[in-house]
Amino acid sequence: MESFITDKAYINGKWESVADSFEVLNPYNGEVVGRAADCDKALAEATVKHAHVAFQSWKNTCAKARSSILKKWFELILKNQKSLAELITKENGKPIKESIGEVAYAASFVEWLAEEAKRNYGTTIPTPHPNKRLMSIKQPIGVAGMITPWNFPAGMITRKACAAIAAGCTVVLKPAEDTPFSALAIAKLGEEAGLPAGVLNIIPSSREHAPEIGNVICTHPDVAAVSFTGSTATGKILLGLAASTVKKVSMELGGLAPFIVFDSADMNKVIPNAIACKFRYMGQTCVCANRIFVQESVHDEFVSKLVAAMKKELILGDTLDPANSFGPLINEKALEKVVESQVEDAIKNGATVVCGGKRGSLGGTFYEPTLITGVTPAMKCCNEETFGPIAAIIKFKTEDEVIALANDSRVGLAGYFFSNDVAQCWRVAEKLEVGMVGINEGLMSTAEAPFGGVKESGLGREGSQFALDEFTEMKYMCWGV
Numbered sequence: 001m002e003s004f005i006t007d008k009a010y011i012n013g014k015w016e017s018v019a020d021s022f023e024v025l026n027p028y029n030g031e032v033v034g035r036a037a038d039c040d041k042a043l044a045e046a047t048v049k050h051a052h053v054a055f056q057s058w059k060n061t062c063a064k065a066r067s068s069i070l071k072k073w074f075e076l077i078l079k080n081q082k083s084l085a086e087l088i089t090k091e092n093g094k095p096i097k098e099s100i101g102e103v104a105y106a107a108s109f110v111e112w113l114a115e116e117a118k119r120n121y122g123t124t125i126p127t128p129h130p131n132k133r134l135m136s137i138k139q140p141i142g143v144a145g146m147i148t149p150w151n152f153p154a155g156m157i158t159r160k161a162c163a164a165i166a167a168g169c170t171v172v173l174k175p176a177e178d179t180p181f182s183a184l185a186i187a188k189l190g191e192e193a194g195l196p197a198g199v200l201n202i203i204p205s206s207r208e209h210a211p212e213i214g215n216v217i218c219t220h221p222d223v224a225a226v227s228f229t230g231s232t233a234t235g236k237i238l239l240g241l242a243a244s245t246v247k248k249v250s251m252e253l254g255g256l257a258p259f260i261v262f263d264s265a266d267m268n269k270v271i272p273n274a275i276a277c278k279f280r281y282m283g284q285t286c287v288c289a290n291r292i293f294v295q296e297s298v299h300d301e302f303v304s305k306l307v308a309a310m311k312k313e314l315i316l317g318d319t320l321d322p323a324n325s326f327g328p329l330i331n332e333k334a335l336e337k338v339v340e341s342q343v344e345d346a347i348k349n350g351a352t353v354v355c356g357g358k359r360g361s362l363g364g365t366f367y368e369p370t371l372i373t374g375v376t377p378a379m380k381c382c383n384e385e386t387f388g389p390i391a392a393i394i395k396f397k398t399e400d401e402v403i404a405l406a407n408d409s410r411v412g413l414a415g416y417f418f419s420n421d422v423a424q425c426w427r428v429a430e431k432l433e434v435g436m437v438g439i440n441e442g443l444m445s446t447a448e449a450p451f452g453g454v455k456e457s458g459l460g461r462e463g464s465q466f467a468l469d470e471f472t473e474m475k476y477m478c479w480g481v
């Protein structure tokens, strides 16, 4: 694992020393994981130039050649699964069992995109004119600039960068300041797999330098596409900047996922899915259940069973110990601003804390798994993404009522519901205003399926047969004959 810690940036196939550096801390114990390169505007501009030069040859490689590098890369990631998982856990406090899962998830995108690289088909179009023949081809768009978050420090790199690379694009990527080493580690394995210089460039920066790097990525004329995952607030800034040069933009932003339990649902299925959907990585994923709606006839049963499962399944402790399933939140800001203020607001407005509701006894940024009942739609926890371990329970009476409540939001990423009424399943799945819906299922993300949101949750899709579309231009050819 230590061999992946570096204070260098990866630019044009070289491990470059950078004048400044910043500390990366382990959220579990506050220890310094290492110092990372603090890139700035000038370096970002120079990196874009290198990526642009590299694009001139990478775009002409055959899909099969790109695919075989990606396949080797996939194998190397799996070979290094344990050390990559330890790195993720040290950087972002993810319990080690989940980090091992994240490495497999990250690798699955490399494998999938290696396969998709060879299937970026164009079309032949039946002609309406006897003297013309029509077709379309797909071409790589150019340099893709990327900005990624801390919650999936390996998965977000491969899901984005490998789609661009598979399509024949080159990449300039700024990882989150909390988790730069995982991104650099993935790049190191890419280099080992045979990625040519300049195809993938990683330029970490401190939070202070993030806006200036974001500015280069979103306004430089040599960047053709921007891909961002993070908060809706930052996404809107970047989308505005990208307008000046009309870049192709894809964004995965915040969610406020409804998780609906109808009275016909099988509680034996609901409870483990609620635990996984709400509490994995302590609730710090954009598809975690945010608003849990429970039909009144099963409300009390659901609450008592979920509390019992939380006490049994969520074990707080050392994040590197596989016996534990629950770690600290990413940082103090997340704890205070989001989790504590949401719980305070709910209590002030009449909600009841059934369990948790306070910082964990292990100190640091631990917060106890929390369940609150009597939540109403006006409360903060129903309107601001929680990104923490709070199960907020809202009682409802009818299907129409809950659909209206679930859709009363400016965001729409994931949504989940549990029901054994087939007709209801069709109705609700179609009516929920989200990009992804789990029907009797709380974990749905996989490389084969399109990931993305509607409304202010973003633009575009990642993974799936559509992944390369974000990084390709369709060119129509009309042949006179």
Ligand code: ADP
Residues within 6 Å of the ligand: 147, 148, 149, 150, 174, 175, 176, 177, 207, 210, 211, 212, 213, 214, 215, 229, 230, 231, 232, 234, 235, 237
């Ligand atoms: P979070 O609050 O969870 O860190 P952000 O959206 O702020 O979510 O961060 C996601 C990514 O966006 C990180 O890589 C971060 O450094 C980057 N970022 C934050 N603000 C800006 C900005 N103004 N310009 C460019 N990147 C930014």
